[in-house]
Amino acid sequence: MAKVNRQITLAARPVGFPKVSDFHLVYSPVPSPGEGEVLVRSVYLSLDPYMRGRMNAAESYARPVAIGEVMTGGAVASVVESRHADFYAGDFVEGMLGWQEYAIARGHELRKIDPGLAPVSTALGVLGMPGLTAYFGLLDICDPQPGETVVVSGAAGAVGMIAGQIAKIKGCRVVGVAGSDAKISWLLDDLGFDGAFNYKTVEDSYGTLMELCPAGIDVYFDNVGGTISDAVLRLINAKARISVCGQISQYNLEEPEMGPRWLGQLVLKQAKVQGFLVTGYAQRFPIGLRQLAKWLNQGKLKYREEVAQGIEAAPQAFIGMLQGRNQGKQLVQLS
């Protein structure tokens, strides 16, 4: 009897916030690898904000997921059967394997993971795409200097927590913005942020930021956008650098949001705003991973994971992540 592969497909394009009914759980036979291919069974599936964009019909930097197609996503997997010379059954790998239990991949699409180096789930977090996103987005675009003030929005998320800690390693004063008191405590007590606040409960983000950043803001690492960014922009110092990683506050809006214009502020402050995709740094991934692993092993980088159980839990966990309900990197553990 053929084994069964459970997959999550896109059932409908969401209007505003995705609903569980925008996804389907489907069953298909586990495929066999062709020449040069590898059959893998996923252990952890990564859930990330960028996936919301792939659910839209509009082409952006990547092809949208088609209706009925398996949702796109990174995963850590173990090799079941290999017809590629570089991989053996039992190897751990990471790749864009989709929201499914089994996948076929070509060898060059997979990155081999050393399970002795760190828990394999970190290949989807601090030692994977989120870690690299924080590393290059902060260091390459903002070049934070000792004593500078760095603000991170989405500071307790998979990318933000690493960005803030790298800024601490670089000797900066780091202030985090997040959406729950538990997240704020974690940033302050466990990650050593110099300041943090819950934007959902403070009355005045601008005033709070001003208090927490008495010397102004030199660097802003933005995962969220919207009114938090508006407040930060008013407080930037001369020669400020702003790295735009994501805009999760805007992804589920049914109508585009308007905001204050601030190009004039960029002129007055001789400031830079730069958007980026981590894929733009692909050639330097090995350098970034080596440094992140070193910091991790030195105890300078901490991380936190929120793990949902079973592929059927992925849609709800994804929606929860878009709502900020996760505490740390959102994963789905597949049995």
Added chain:
Amino acid sequence: MAKVNRQITLAARPVGFPKVSDFHLVYSPVPSPGEGEVLVRSVYLSLDPYMRGRMNAAESYARPVAIGEVMTGGAVASVVESRHADFYAGDFVEGMLGWQEYAIARGHELRKIDPGLAPVSTALGVLGMPGLTAYFGLLDICDPQPGETVVVSGAAGAVGMIAGQIAKIKGCRVVGVAGSDAKISWLLDDLGFDGAFNYKTVEDSYGTLMELCPAGIDVYFDNVGGTISDAVLRLINAKARISVCGQISQYNLEEPEMGPRWLGQLVLKQAKVQGFLVTGYAQRFPIGLRQLAKWLNQGKLKYREEVAQGIEAAPQAFIGMLQGRNQGKQLVQLS
């Protein structure tokens, strides 16, 4: 009998667009230079958009002009009397001399001009602050490459006309946005822009830009902001670079204007937006001036001046410039 110095002072802080009554014409005695100082008589006064910011009470990157104080501004002047070893009567100089006929300056505040090199008025235009602004703002921030599409807003203004021509020198396809048909003809027929349109008369700036930039927009040099920038932002290519020089559309608003949020677009396009002040490049001014003078003498840079007559004409000419009525660099010739 002491000679009379006619000066324009700030009479009132404008609300919205400045009015002629926001300025005063006052008479004072021509002062005498102290040790190390130079008495100059201005020949051309420069009128520039940044002066609008100095009329506000708010501190920005520079001190505001106080009520009753002579308006700030650059000018070309001839030396009347020198008590500084580097200057002689009859020398031409450029400096921040204010809206007045005579001024006292210290030697290090003045730049000597060679009247044999080019008409002395160019020290306020192509071979002065506007030229340097275009040079560094375009080349340093955007690094335009041959074949790329460059859009310039305020393209017929003192800075825009130079920025567009430098982009042409660099082998780019250059599209200008300006506010009158006469300006558009000049950009297309005299400066050799590849495309240009009058944003005041086209129905759809976005559609027009899309037609004129069939390969998308790689570089945007922005003097204007507002809805023109909104349209440009929708059409940028991957890795686009945006240099923000000014935001003249916003300077006279009584209420801050809202606009569509586009940080998300910067992420998708891995694009950069950088504001700048030309003073940030002061150490490299000699390099910039040398290159601009070379291009000017090679006939590769053209310019146009709008010259008002007499210090008393300065307020109206300034207001006209903010309204876009000038054809080229706005100067006031002092008798």
